[in-house]
Structures are given as structure tokens and as C-alpha cells.
Amino acid sequence: MSKRIMVVDDSRLVRVQLGDILEGTDYEIAAYCRSGEDAIAQYEEVNPDLVTMDIIMHEMDGLDASEIILKQHPDARIVMISSLAYDDTYERAKSIGVKGFVDKPFHKEKLLEVFEQALR
Numbered sequence: 001m002s003k004r005i006m007v008v009d010d011s012r013l014v015r016v017q018l019g020d021i022l023e024g025t026d027y028e029i030a031a032y033c034r035s036g037e038d039a040i041a042q043y044e045e046v047n048p049d050l051v052t053m054d055i056i057m058h059e060m061d062g063l064d065a066s067e068i069i070l071k072q073h074p075d076a077r078i079v080m081i082s083s084l085a086y087d088d089t090y091e092r093a094k095s096i097g098v099k100g101f102v103d104k105p106f107h108k109e110k111l112l113e114v115f116e117q118a119l120r
């Protein structure tokens with residue numbers, strides 16, 4: 001059975017790229033969210049197997065949104081996808097309970113590898 005992904009990114013281009021990359025894989029996109037607020041609001045209803053989370057978004061950033069989702073749903077599996085590749089960003093993501101990190105620009109192989117690890 002395919003795994004259901006909730007994609008959170010404020011960039012339409014990135015949402016489209018992720019959709020293209022995941023086509024024909026064992027992953028299907030269950031929902032697209034354009035903001036952290038949207039992700040928090042939709043999480044329970046979508047109940048995804050995995051969330052991909054951008055960091056820099058217009059209002060609430062992806063780290064704050066992940067923290068809130070993980071407080072409400074400790075079993076949530078969240079993978080950050082961001083170009084914000086600083087050590088303190090990785091550290092904070094880890095301390096929140098995020099399962100993985102993919103740098104932008106991303107490639108299919110790396111993405112699927114991190115998804116697999118996160119779902120293990």
C-alpha cells in the first residue's frame with residue numbers, strides 16, 4: 001500500500017517538483033499545504049504517514065509548525081526539506097523530533113532514502 005505524504009511548502013514550484021518526483025513511486029501526496037498554519041489545521045484530518053516540511057515560509061516557519069504538530073501528535077513523522085542548512089537548524093530540528101532532513105535542491109534518490117529512514 002502506498003504511503004501518504006502531506007507536503008508543506010509555500011513555493012508552488014517545490015510542491016509541483018515533489019509531486020513529479022513522487023509520481024510512480026510507493027508514495028502518494030495526500031495533501032498540499034502552503035503554510036505551517038495550514039499544516040497544523042489539516043494534520044489530523046489528513047493523518048499522513050509522513051510530512052515534508054519547508055522551513056522558510058511567509059508566516060510561521062516550518063520548525064515552529066513541526067514543534068506544534070509533534071506536541072499534538074507525538075507519532076508524526078516529519079522530514080524537513082530546506083536550503084537552510086546550518087548546524088543549529090539541524091540541531092533544532094532534531095531536538096523537536098523531526099525524523100530527517102533533505103537539502104534543497106533535492107534529488108529523487110536522496111528524498112526516497114530519507115523517507116524510508118523516517119518511516120522505519
Ligand SMILES: [Mg+2]
Nearest residue numbers: 010054056057
Ligand atoms: Mg519556503
